[in-house]
Amino acid sequence: MGIFDHWHPMVSTRNLTHKPKCVRLGGTDIVLFRTKSGKIGVLDEMCPHRRMRLSLGEVVGEKLMCKYHGWTFGCDGHGESPGSPKLHACASSWEAKEEHGYIWAKSKTSTPVFPKFDVEGWRRMCILEQNVKAPLELVVDNFCEIEHTPTTHDLFGYDLNRMHEVTVRFETTDDTVKVINHGPPKSINSVIRGMVGIKKDHIFNDTWTTYFSPVYSVYDHKWMNPETGEEARVKWRVYVFFSPVSDHESRLTAFTYAKSSWRLPLDGGLGFAHRLMRRKVRDEIGLDVAMLEGLASHNTGIEGMKLSRFDKVLAMNRERIERVYRGKSEQESRRLKIV
Ligand code: FES
Ligand SMILES: [Fe+2]
Missing domain, CATH: 3.90.380.10 (Naphthalene 1,2-dioxygenase Alpha Subunit; Chain A, domain 1)
Incomplete structure (x- = not known):
């Protein structure tokens, strides 16, 4: 397990609207966004095309669109280029969870236990x-x-x-x-x-x-x-x-x-x-x-x-x-x- 394999709190539910948000963790920039249907996407901040910050882009339906050349990426990182439809591009994606008023993220490959909140009656x-x-x-x-x-x-x-x-x-x-x-x-x-x-x-x-x-x-x-x-x-x-x-x-x-x-x-x-x-x-x-x-x-x-x-x-x-x-x-x- 490395540090990205644990569930980290990234941004409060209240602060994740449809505007993408960049959060730095362990020296790595990560972009979080909420799609129109309310799903949460977590991707590496750097666009795989020409390294623009994806957090400067905008949410279009269920995808995040890069500001530079308009490539779009789904929550699973799958990307499409309007100018080269046959090109396969993929942004690294993370697993996300929304709990206790916060958005949490971790790498896709790990299976740690989610932090237990013992707050019944509080x-x-x-x-x-x-x-x-x-x-x-x-x-x-x-x-x-x-x-x-x-x-x-x-x-x-x-x-x-x-x-x-x-x-x-x-x-x-x-x-x-x-x-x-x-x-x-x-x-x-x-x-x-x-x-x-x-x-x-x-x-x-x-x-x-x-x-x-x-x-x-x-x-x-x-x-x-x-x-x-x-x-x-x-x-x-x-x-x-x-x-x-x-x-x-x-x-x-x-x-x-x-x-x-x-x-x-x-x-x-x-x-x-x-x-x-x-x-x-x-x-x-x-x-x-x-x-x-x-x-x-x-x-x-x-x-x-x-x-x-x-x-x-x-x-x-x-x-x-x-x-x-x-x-x-x-x-x-x-x-x-x-x-
Ligand atoms: S840098 Fe993102 S689409 Fe070109
Ligand atoms: Fe203290």
Whole structure:
């Protein structure tokens, strides 16, 4: 398996109209389009004739027409030239799927399992997309440890002066890494505290599992009483997908869900909170992005770094990114001296 063999989120359903859209993945430009009947086509961006960008073309019925000489291509990549009807041309095509408000794509030859969304009983609050000028591994590093949360974040995280009290635990399988953290939360403004129902005796509990086909983490954020297990009124589940745009740029796609136990209409009041929650999640992700863009090096190796107890996960993730996501042999992954 190489990176194109996994299902990646490409563009939101809302953003794919009949106008073709170019998305870059792993350094390759890919064009997505929706035909008049609503089918989705995913092709290599470069026209096989004279290399025009197909995303500059237009949808004509069930085909995408290249802007340069008017050749047309179906969703399966089959092409026709108006000037040379007997010429056989074919654009490389991808497999597409529309799920969870997004268009997903992968190579035609692979058969990976589609990412499982365990969101029964949760309300989808927003989907956000953000590019980061940093390599995939370094972005995943940031999203998989909580030591940065006191200094980087506004809402989700721990109190800097009590970080030594925060516990971190790891559970792994061959192709997943789970991280379980809890400890004293950072101070949060009283309006948000009231809306979420956070009490004085609550700790912050942050647990996530990272999967590697494609690379994504599923976060459960909640505040709770550690003795009784009683939880705050609102909790979050966020699916964050990490896609490489190129060797030096990544794309985050975050699907945010929430659950509320307030006795209010529209799922415990969540129906009224979309805008606020969207802004909060966007701001929190923006804080990570700003921090990542301050990195002095894009070297993705972990040798030579002085790592803390929160950073053990970096090596666990690296090995699985190499082996499961990039399809390197077990031997090669181990050669990187990452366990
Ligand atoms: S370059 Fe596309 S039709 Fe000629
Ligand atoms: Fe963060």
